[in-house]
Amino acid sequence: MQISIVIPLLNEEESIKELHDWIAKVMQSNHFLYEIIFIDDGSTDSSWKIIEELSDLNKSVKGIRFLKNYGKSQALHAGFKAAQGEVVITMDADLQDNPEEIPEMYKMIKVGGNHIVSGWKKKRYDSIITKNIPSKLFNWAARKTSGLKLHDFNCGLKAYQNVVIKNIEVSGDMHRYIPVLAKNAGFSNISEKVVQHQARKYGSTKFGAERFINGFLDLITIWFVSKFGRQPMHLFGALGVLMFIVGFGFSIYLGVDKLFLNPTGRLITERPQFYIALTAMIIGTQLFLAGFLGEIMVRSRKNDTRYTISNKINV
Structure with missing residues (x-):
């Protein structure tokens, strides 16, 4: 043919x-x-x-x-x-x-x-x-x-x-x-x-x-x-690690500031940096998990049927 x-x-x-x-x-x-x-x-x-x-x-x-x-x-x-x-x-x-x-x-x-x-x-x-x-x-x-x-x-x-x-x-x-x-x-x-x-x-x-x-x-x-598509961890994992590092960095800053630089100042939970750190680490963890789950799905997916054929001629 x-x-x-x-x-x-x-x-x-x-x-x-x-x-x-x-x-x-x-x-x-x-x-x-x-x-x-x-x-x-x-x-x-x-x-x-x-x-x-x-x-x-x-x-x-x-x-x-x-x-x-x-x-x-x-x-x-x-x-x-x-x-x-x-x-x-x-x-x-x-x-x-x-x-x-x-x-x-x-x-x-x-x-x-x-x-x-x-x-x-x-x-x-x-x-x-x-x-x-x-x-x-x-x-x-x-x-x-x-x-x-x-x-x-x-x-x-x-x-x-x-x-x-x-x-x-x-x-x-x-x-x-x-x-x-x-x-x-x-x-x-x-x-x-x-x-x-x-x-x-x-x-x-x-x-x-x-x-x-x-x-x-x-x-x-x-x-x-x-x-x-073949390695979603390369995107989501990288973004997740970056966000987690940002959040962890703010956490270290808050800890050092509270323990050594300004021990009598505001409570850590009263500072906006605390919520930035918390949010960044949560988002970072979620992105990392999204990449991990994406990798599992890519490796375990099977071809699926996306339509139903009712009749055929000469096929």
Whole structure:
């Protein structure tokens, strides 16, 4: 199998068949062996019925149906587990990603040796206020935090070596940061390609303004995980020891002052330094324990199932 095309979707009944026909045309004209994996993320329209009909007509079509809506990251995770192609392409189901880009992206992976090729929607057909400006701010923050010089982290059109998607865990809302996850896993050959972006033809976007808030929160999370995810004691333990030393230092000062310098002065408990010392030592101890518990959790955690699949087709 040369190419696996992974397409997560939610209530996209109008566009699925048109997208399938477009992809099939591109694949056949380039003589690719391919599979199309649709992941129905809990659609309430006739999306799954259309996927079933397409699978009857084209055995390259495969389907995974979630019992309810779990999110794009979980849909991609399921698609990645099922993908068998040497190169894995992800794209959205709303016809805003152009399948004509696939052959060149495949070439950049197979011939160019890239681990990942990320699409860049340089010219967008989205709302300037609700998408363009927030997206620019989001991408700027992601570049500064991750060190990856990509212009469009959130572009759904990406190409991966199969080994990449089999060795990363996509959870929560981390689908925006798959290149960062791959980089942290050691896949550093990551390139970018300007891709054609198209106006939405049917329906409306399934993502609201809250996705940018969640995106920034996820960015902080992935920064923390990449830095300290394997050894949380390095952060919490260091902060805890520092706070404890500060508190212990104030305690020594108060003791020396009371015993030798000013024995007839105020009681230690009447001095603000006493409460600073007490608070600092308590916080330091709690931070140290947080780091210790984090280390135990990292070493004992097991992979968990984050979604329930109700139906499969050809998978």
